[in-house]
Amino acid sequence: MAYLSGTLGAGAIALVNHAAGTDFSGTAITPVSSRLGSGTATGLPFTTATVPSGGTVARYLGTIQASLASTAVGGWLFDYDFTNTPVIIPPALGISIQGITAAGSTPLVLFSVTCAEILIPA
Numbered sequence: 831m832a833y834l835s836g837t838l839g840a841g842a843i844a845l846v847n848h849a850a851g852t853d854f855s856g857t858a859i860t861p862v863s864s865r866l867g868s869g870t871a872t873g874l875p876f877t878t879a880t881v882p883s884g885g886t887v888a889r890y891l892g893t894i895q896a897s898l899a900s901t902a903v904g905g906w907l908f909d910y911d912f913t914n915t916p917v918i919i920p921p922a923l924g925i926s927i928q929g930i931t932a933a934g935s936t937p938l939v940l941f942s943v944t945c946a947e948i949l950i951p952a
Contacts, residue, residue, distance in 0.1 A: 833897070834938040840896040841931025845910075845917065846885035848924035855880045864944075873945075881926045888917050888925070896932065 831843060848854075856879035863871035891910050919925050927941050 831894075832940045834940055836937040837898040837935040838894060838896060838929075838937045838939070839932030839934040840894060841929060842893050843891045844887045844928055844930055845889045845891060846881075846926050846928050847888045847917075847919070848882070848885045848926065850922040852882055852884075852924050854882075854924060854926070875943075879926070881928065885926065885928070887930075889915075891927070894929070894931065896934075898935075 854874070854876055856876040859875050859877050861871035861873045861875050889910065889912075917925070927943070929937070929939075931937075
């Protein structure tokens with residue numbers, strides 16, 4: 831997570847599960863596969879997304895303090911390894927990274943996510 835602009839409210843950053851049929855809206859971006867020999871990736875990532883309420887917190891990734899552009903603090907790094915506690919997202923379900931924070935003033939942050947798609951035999 832990297833701070834870009836606006837005022838951030840203090841709180842937590844969480845990974846949130848969403849039920850099947852939950853509609854996300856926003857600007858879709860193209861997922862990129864890092865699998866050798868395949869240019870195809872699945873999923874539907876968004877930038878500037880609007881996420882409906884009603885999700886369930888799967889994991890808390892970390893906390894942030896209230897800050898704005900003039901606050902003299904370092905950035906945040908949430909390096910959460912799910913190797914021993916994976917999050918399984920069944921087909922048609924959604925997942926998002928959300929700030930559960932006090933109100934800010936047009937906060938804008940950047941996230942980077944790397945995930946693996948593992949085929950499970952039926």
